[in-house]
Amino acid sequence: LWMTPSAQIADYVLPGASWMERVMCSNMMDFGSLVIGGEQSIPPLGERRDVYEFFHGLALAVGQGEEYWPWKTLEEASEYRLRPTGISFDELTERMVLFPDEFDLQPWLKTGFPTPSGKVELYSSILEKLNYDPLPHYKEPPESPISTPKIAEEYPLILNTGGTFMPMFKSEFMQIELGRVKHPDPLMDIHPDTAQKLGIGDGDWAYIETRRGRIKQKARYNDGILPNVVNCEANWWFPEMSANEPGLSGVWESNANVLTLDEPEACDELSGGWCNRALLCKVYRA
Incomplete structure (x- = not known):
């Protein structure tokens, strides 16, 4: 368990039990066709608690009562979830x-x-009832050469910030030394022709800048990307850097969230999702 930049700015950090310190009963967020079970390998170290224990205690403290939280432990709650299957939690962990x-x-x-209607609805009656367009339609991104041509004059490249990479998983495992040996630096994919026009060599550090801010990543030539598009890796932070503010383990150095657009009017009207692709940027050698 490690302190991430998000935890570093919290007023309180409660130590949670890791996957080896708690029981597991999972069916892929309630949409899977199988159930996976695992027993606790070791008791929680120090003051760690599993998530259920925390929320059970919090619920009772604010007066929700035992009628809503009758299971005192995660294992008891797992037994309840397994009832329709006809097997116990112990049987599940054996299987x-x-x-x-x-x-x-x-x-x-x-x-x-x-x-x-009980049918496949290409014309969504639910969306119509909620006063949204019941049919799929294309909407130009809030920031693009078409919707904001003036901005595109200064920021001519289209930016994708959703790039994930192995062996990390999103923002996890940055502190694992072997992973950093395999993937030590954040990488930006850029077409060789575009990079050469900008004086950026393969492996050079480069700034990626939008109207919100700028970050630094290493250029990686990729002739499979469109010449007017760059793709930067997401979720970078540097555990080896100071955890104190304002640095917060280097979370502002190369993290694509510095660049993204999250104003309410730019979010998806149905899901509220924020725009992390199809942004406008400029790139130059660091």
């Missing part, structure tokens, strides 16, 4: 994985689809 005896590959033939 590790529970598959259904039969798969109904066409449940909609019996129940219909989970829509008001």
